[in-house]
Amino acid sequence: MSKAFGIINFAGNHIQVDGLQSYRPVGAFSFLGRYRTIDFPISNMSNSGIDNIEVYVRRKPRSLTEHLGTGRHYNINSKRGQLNIMYTENNRIGDIYSTDVAAYIENMDCIERIHLPYVVIAPSYMIYTADYSTFLSEHIESGADISMMYHAVDNAKDAFLNCSTLNINRQKGVLSIEPNHGNAKNKNISMDTYVMSKELFIDLVKKAYKTSSMYTFADILNEECENLDIRAVSHRGYFAAICDFNSYYQANMVLTDLKHASDLFSPDWPIYTRTNDSCPTQYFEGSKVTSSVVSNGCLIEGTVENSIIGRGCVIKPGAIVKNCIISADVVIGKGVHVENLVVDKHARLIRGKRVIASPEKPGYIKRGDTL
Amino acid sequence: MKQNNMLAMILAGGRGSRLHDLTKKVAKPAVSYGGKYRIIDFPLSNCANSGIDVVGVLTQYESILLNSYVAAGRRWGLDAKDSGVYVLPPREKSDANLDVYRGTADAISQNIDFIDTYSPEYLLILSGDHIYKMNYAKMLAYHRECRADATIAVIEVPMKEASRFGIMNTNETGRIVEFEEKPEHPKSNLASMGIYIFNWKQLRRMLLADMKDPDSSHDFGKDIIPAMLNDGGNLFAYKFKGYWKDVGTIDSLWEANMDLLDRNNELDLNDSTWKIYTEDVTALPQYIGADAVIDRAFITQGCVIDGEVHNSVLFTGAKVAAGAKVINSVLMPGAEVEEGAVVTRALVADGVRIGKNAVVGSAGSKNIELVAKRVKGDE
Numbered sequence: 001m002s003k004a005f006g007i008i009n010f011a012g013n014h015i016q017v018d019g020l021q022s023y024r025p026v027g028a029f030s031f032l033g034r035y036r037t038i039d040f041p042i043s044n045m046s047n048s049g050i051d052n053i054e055v056y057v058r059r060k061p062r063s064l065t066e067h068l069g070t071g072r073h074y075n076i077n078s079k080r081g082q083l084n085i086m087y088t089e090n091n092r093i094g095d096i097y098s099t100d101v102a103a104y105i106e107n108m109d110c111i112e113r114i115h116l117p118y119v120v121i122a123p124s125y126m127i128y129t130a131d132y133s134t135f136l137s138e139h140i141e142s143g144a145d146i147s148m149m150y151h152a153v154d155n156a157k158d159a160f161l162n163c164s165t166l167n168i169n170r171q172k173g174v175l176s177i178e179p180n181h182g183n184a185k186n187k188n189i190s191m192d193t194y195v196m197s198k199e200l201f202i203d204l205v206k207k208a209y210k211t212s213s214m215y216t217f218a219d220i221l222n223e224e225c226e227n228l229d230i231r232a233v234s235h236r237g238y239f240a241a242i243c244d245f246n247s248y249y250q251a252n253m254v255l256t257d258l259k260h261a262s263d264l265f266s267p268d269w270p271i272y273t274r275t276n277d278s279c280p281t282q283y284f285e286g287s288k289v290t291s292s293v294v295s296n297g298c299l300i301e302g303t304v305e306n307s308i309i310g311r312g313c314v315i316k317p318g319a320i321v322k323n324c325i326i327s328a329d330v331v332i333g334k335g336v337h338v339e340n341l342v343v344d345k346h347a348r349l350i351r352g353k354r355v356i357a358s359p360e361k362p363g364y365i366k367r368g369d370t371l
Numbered sequence: 372m373k374q375n376n377m378l379a380m381i382l383a384g385g386r387g388s389r390l391h392d393l394t395k396k397v398a399k400p401a402v403s404y405g406g407k408y409r410i411i412d413f414p415l416s417n418c419a420n421s422g423i424d425v426v427g428v429l430t431q432y433e434s435i436l437l438n439s440y441v442a443a444g445r446r447w448g449l450d451a452k453d454s455g456v457y458v459l460p461p462r463e464k465s466d467a468n469l470d471v472y473r474g475t476a477d478a479i480s481q482n483i484d485f486i487d488t489y490s491p492e493y494l495l496i497l498s499g500d501h502i503y504k505m506n507y508a509k510m511l512a513y514h515r516e517c518r519a520d521a522t523i524a525v526i527e528v529p530m531k532e533a534s535r536f537g538i539m540n541t542n543e544t545g546r547i548v549e550f551e552e553k554p555e556h557p558k559s560n561l562a563s564m565g566i567y568i569f570n571w572k573q574l575r576r577m578l579l580a581d582m583k584d585p586d587s588s589h590d591f592g593k594d595i596i597p598a599m600l601n602d603g604g605n606l607f608a609y610k611f612k613g614y615w616k617d618v619g620t621i622d623s624l625w626e627a628n629m630d631l632l633d634r635n636n637e638l639d640l641n642d643s644t645w646k647i648y649t650e651d652v653t654a655l656p657q658y659i660g661a662d663a664v665i666d667r668a669f670i671t672q673g674c675v676i677d678g679e680v681h682n683s684v685l686f687t688g689a690k691v692a693a694g695a696k697v698i699n700s701v702l703m704p705g706a707e708v709e710e711g712a713v714v715t716r717a718l719v720a721d722g723v724r725i726g727k728n729a730v731v732g733s734a735g736s737k738n739i740e741l742v743a744k745r746v747k748g749d750e
Contacts, residue, residue: 032656033656034656034672072445073651258658258660258675261655261658265655270653271653272653273653275651277646277647277648277649278641279405279406279407279640279641279646279647280405280406280407280640280669280670280671280672280684280685281657281669281670281671282631282632282641282668282669283665283666283667283668283669283670283680284634284667285666285667286666287665287666288664288665289659289663289665290659290660290661290662290663291659291660291661292659293655293656293657293658293659294656294657294659294670295656295657295672296407296656296657296671296672297641299641304659
């Protein structure tokens with residue numbers, strides 16, 4: 001059992017994913033067909049022995065609470081462990097008062113009651129796997145006040161634009177936390193993943209709240225870089241931040257290649273999710289499926305190429321699905337050709353025979369829409 | 372128990388010896404089927420979907436895996452208060468020595484104390500090795516309507532195959548007038564499915580008598596049902612329509628899997644109103660490679676397909692490497708077909724690897740080839 005409890009933070013105001021986010025928070029986004037993005041941080045915590053987890057939600061909680069349920073599917077000890085969903089009242093999107101700090105303050109009595117000396121904080125809008133037990137033990141060993149994870153990237157000019165970057169010295173000390181202005185290719189992207197003592201966490205939250213009502217936790221950390229020993233810990237492997245529509249599309253599509261997927265998934269690090277009890281997928285004569293990731297419960301008669309197909313989808317004869325992310329329970333009708341799209345849950349693309357977006361700017365089909 | 376006052380007992384002790392190596396280490400009800408299921412998922416899910424909360428599973432042969440598998444009642448939603456799946460292997464009691472279950476009826480007799488703790492009004496007897504979807508609540512309604520002493524589910528089989536089954540001869544009201552086990556000259560084609568509803572108090576008396584009878588083989592079909600008919604009991608046949616299969620052999624297990632490839636097949640595992648529940652695995656979704664060819668297949672999560680799959684059923688974690696071909700075959704969980712290998716009309720057992728360029732099975736074979744050991748290929 002871990003000496004830390006876990007906090008999974010909601011995506012802040014800087015994260016805006018057009019379309020999908022109108023229906024659910026980023027944590028509840030469908031990912032690679034059978035997962036939700038929040039499955040990754042929770043599985044990371046569960047696999048690291050953290051079984052006391054707080055998930056913060058600020059708006060549209062329905063689909064997230066339905067998915068999390070009792071948390072049993074995350075392999076968290078059902079008696080000693082707990083998965084708590086923490087609501088906030090300041091929940092309007094874009095509201096400057098709706099910060100993570102405000103949410104922690106609102107739930108401070110719950111945080112103070114937890115009898116564990118450390119806290120690991122992870123975001124719900126980033127996809128990666130990491131072992132928090134070594135993150136924690138190395139943090140304790142180092143004697144630092146705070147350790148935070150970063151991922152060195154070479155495409156910061158046109159990706160990770162809403163993320164924070166870390167300015168690090170040679171000893172891996174964090175000098176400052178700055179927004180990514182897209183002015184350089186090589187940047188250390190902050191993974192918004194921290195470990196520190198519970199005591200320090202509470203102090204910083206209270207300090208941030210006192211300093212400014214619009215301060216986020218990253219803001220106060222940036223201010224405290226001079227006073228505190230904050231260490232940066234490098235992360236390797238697959239890393240994606242879902243900070244806008246394009247990054248959501250890319251984060252998914254890159255995983256259609258099993259080689260990239262093996263940077264994220266490993267047999268000794270299971271990613272748990274809620275089962276839907278769907279039966280296997282049925283491929284009929286005439287179906288043609290290549291370079292794709294397919295979930296269970298589908299009926300496939302058409303052509304699927306370089307796409308991700310969610311649970312329970314129907315791809316009718318003559319349909320062509322190319323470079324698409326299809327969410328659960330979608331119907332692609334007879335002879336319908338779709339390309340470069342993200343199709344949200346329960347949509348039916350049956351009338352319009354060609355729905356094709358440009359590869360540079362993938363299109364979005366609304367939840368439950370009929371085309 | 373509150374829901375309909377009926378308790379279910381699943382007979383899951385069968386060895387299934389005609390399944391050869393597949394049942395060497397696991398009992399037949401634990402054999403994998405349909406990509407992601409085990410056979411016993413069917414009666415258990417049927418119970419859960421029919422509103423039966425308490426299920427006893429009678430195990431005997433190679434039961435380690437089966438016992439732990441069924442004990443996790445929450446897989447089928449059978450974990451609410453006053454609900455549960457009970458694993459019931461033979462046990463030593465204060466007034467009786469440890470003894471194996473001598474027959475289907477004896478398995479129930481030896482657990483009278485368990486059933487009494489729930490004192491149900493009705494007892495449903497099921498077999499753990501049949502594949503079908505059935506609403507037992509409807510059968511119970513029929514049992515009540517007929518004021519029957521016992522109701523036996525029957526299915527119409529082709530007349531020429533009737534002599535392989537236990538056949539129920541009924542009058543025009545559906546009342547059973549005669550029961551014939553594997554008759555040479557069958558008078559009807561209503562085959563017993565091994566599914567019985569009894570009134571518990573009445574059955575309890577009969578079982579106590581049967582236990583003491585030295586000439587009895589302690590079997591429902593051979594002893595209890597004929598005795599009830601001799602006593603002039605009110606036994607009714609409940610006609611079931613739909614898919615039902617007792618997979619006794621490798622050929623029939625293969626065939627039952629192949630049935631799933633048919634469009635609108637009768638079993639319809641995709642029916643969201645009557646789901647079959649099973650163990651939740653954490654495998655990835657299916658990965659279909661750039662050069663894969665999939666033509667008529669039933670494939671589940673964890674599979675990685677880079678080669679060709681024709682007319683086949685692939686279970687959790689099965690892999691088909693580039694250049695490999697799987698034709699008219701069943702790949703059980705974790706089976707791997709390496710580069711260039713060809714598998715035809717075969718059933719590849721759990722975790723078995725078919726090496727590079729190896730050839731297994733043949734299109735014209737009379738029987739399905741069971742591959743239970745690693746096949747070496749080019750090294």
